[in-house]
Amino acid sequence: MQERPKHEFGGPWTEIKLDAISEYLDFYQNALKNKGFETWYVDAFAGTGERHAKVTKGGIFDAAPIEEVEEVLAGSAKRALAILPPFSHYWFSEQRPTRVAALEALRSEASTDIVVRRGDANEQLRLLFSNPPWTDHPSSWKQRAVVFLDPYGMSVGFDTLKMLAETQRADVWYLFPRKAVIQQLANKGSGIDEDKRASLTRIFGCEDWVDRFYEAQPAQTDLFGGRVTFESIRRADGNEIAEFARERFGGIFAYVSDPIPLLINGRDFFELYCFSNNPPAISLIKRGVDHVVRKYTPASHRRSGP
Ligand SMILES: C[S@@+](CC[C@H](N)C(=O)[O-])C[C@H]1O[C@@H](n2cnc3c(N)ncnc32)[C@H](O)[C@@H]1O
Known part of the structure; x- marks a missing residue:
């Protein structure tokens, strides 16, 4: 069997981000079960499904010398595949061919419906949502999605967010790259x-x-x-710049959550938002999101890095 490519990224803030998303996915799947919907987990910057991370182990309480070891942790795709009840469909896109191959291997091991696409997330998302069953299909009305946008930097076009808002059936978790934006200015x-x-x-x-x-x-x-x-x-300072971004999101989505700040070495790097443009579902969505935001915002301040 071919060895899976290593995908090293993130730090303590990454686990907070993934814990927050996983907890919301669990809430979403349980809230929507037995309601006749077909649910999709859409991960447009899916990576390999795994995350290789350096973790410090040992110390006085473990009675072991302190050492840095490499661990393989579940990334967003693998975490989503572990949610119960499962989504009806999983859709992953990724730009790097070796990472696409790792996602295809994940697909071959799973028994659920998994679609893997190679290419730019913005283009692939547009293709997904402009084709059956999302459009021109008798069951279009029952499709519901949670879309996770987890880029390293400024790869998500506002047009993509607008297109997702217009579906009115895709809720979006977006890792807004606050620091990268401020650095351009x-x-x-x-x-x-x-x-x-x-x-x-x-x-x-x-x-x-x-x-x-x-x-x-x-x-x-x-x-x-x-x-x-x-x-x-x-x-404009950093907060005013972030506020402008939030206003822009509010112009296209009926619901924009408070963001979970993700800090590295005590400094704001990313903001994790949830958006929805499905007015009848917003009070339900908000209940799940508020819980997640309240739970993970303090954790993100405590565990900011390095
Ligand atoms: C932060 S990582 C995603 C990690 C993943 N969500 C996880 O938790 O395992 C970002 C990924 O997006 C991919 N990527 C970067 N730009 C992209 C683009 N425009 N379209 C699709 N994938 C892209 C990178 O190759 C990388 O694997």
């Missing part, structure tokens, strides 16, 4: 190159961020107090 507007501008516009789905975050300030006057030159200077 140089102190002077002139410090943002075209590529950065384009990726910020793509993640926010508009260009309004320029006026919201930057202000023209006088830079120089000439010796006679005459002509003034202006420079565009960033006035």
Whole structure:
């Protein structure tokens, strides 16, 4: 048998993220069971299904020397496959071919319906939700999904979130890359190159961020107090930038949860959100999400890294 590729990523915050998602999936599957829906777990940045992590073991309480060991932990796909009752369908997409092969191996070992797609998550999600059974199918009405968007960085286009909102049947957990976004925003507007501008516009789905975050300030006057030159200077801090993102999400989803902050070394790196645009289901969804957010927000402050 071919060896599975190693996928090393994350830290203590990763386990918090995956615990939060797993707990919500458990809630979701139990809340929707026997209601006649076909449920989908859609993991668009699925990785290999596993996570190789360095863990510190031993110490005075274990009466063993402290050492760093590598452990293989379940990633989001494997954790979702362990949820009971199971989802009717599992759908994984991934860009890296070796990771796609690992997901295909997972599929061959499982007895449930698993679809594996190779390619860009944004494109693959669009294909999934614009085809039967999600559209043009007698059972379209009974399809329900939880979509997990777990990119490393700024890979999720706002258009993708909008498309998911428009289905009204896909609830979305999104790891918003707060730190990566703030890092693109140089102190002077002139410090943002075209590529950065384009990726910020793509993640926010508009260009309004320029006026919201930057202000023209006088830079120089000439010796006679005459002509003034202006420079565009960033006035928005990290919280205002995150608040703008939240407003944008609220423009397309009827429900936007409070985010679970995911910290690395005490600093905000990611924010884990849940969105829904299925008004009749929101009070139910909110009950599950509020519980998860309340439970994992303090944990994320306690276990922030390194
Ligand atoms: C943080 S990891 C996901 C980990 C996974 N959710 C887990 O818990 O095991 C992000 C994954 O997304 C993949 N990826 C990055 N950009 C992508 C894109 N545009 N479309 C699909 N997959 C992408 C990477 O190869 C990587 O495996």
